[in-house]
Amino acid sequence: MSRGFVKEDDQEEIPLVPARVNLPEGVTNYVTQVGMDELLEEKQKLIDEKDQLGLTSENEKRIAVNHINAKLQLLNNRISTAKLIELEEQPKHEVRFGAWVTLKIGTQTKLQRYQIVGVDEADISKGKISFISPIAQILTNKKVGEKAILKLAKEDRVFEIMKIDYTL
Structure with missing residues (x-):
């Protein structure tokens, strides 16, 4: 279908999610146990937030879910690259x-x-x-x-x- 026949309201908004704190390319993502626990807690809060969305409009809900999913994607990337350092x-x-x-x-x-x-x-x-x-x-x-x-x-x-x- 040509873009000329698509309604303006049907366009999916791309969520603008601020990047996480900068970690230079090639630098290992070291974390303490406290830091890892904080990342996992942040992930759980985002999942809970997504599960408890009570927006009336289906469009508002879809936009909110997309925004949370974008945040989760960045967070999951940070968690998956984390290298836990045992302080002891x-x-x-x-x-x-x-x-x-x-x-x-x-x-x-x-x-x-x-x-x-x-x-x-x-x-x-x-x-x-x-x-x-x-x-x-x-x-x-x-x-x-x-x-x-x-x-x-x-x-x-x-x-x-x-x-x-x-x-x-």
Whole structure:
């Protein structure tokens, strides 16, 4: 059928779903157990949301289902590529994926504590930074007492590792 005979209202809307947090091409999708649990919980919430759609219009329901399915597709891809890192198997005296690192930053007296986690789990308000972030990258493989330097535009920021642990 020619497109000239199709009603405008019959056109299926393509759902616009924002991409998940960027994971550069070729980079392994590392996750902690907490991160994997959060991904699986997010998946269950989307499935529940789809099952409980109570829209009156069949068109509205179809659009909503398409939107949720698009989100699920992105999420399922992230879950299927996830490589779970067991924290108890990480070297206890080195900063690696999953480590909680207590830092002295520059001349600040207050110590900061961050965990190095996967891209989906990262949340600075919870003290969780992505393993692909510049700070995580300069800290990786360091030991207690060592310093890491982050080169910024106007200064170098020095991070001294005060403590490393892998507890939840």
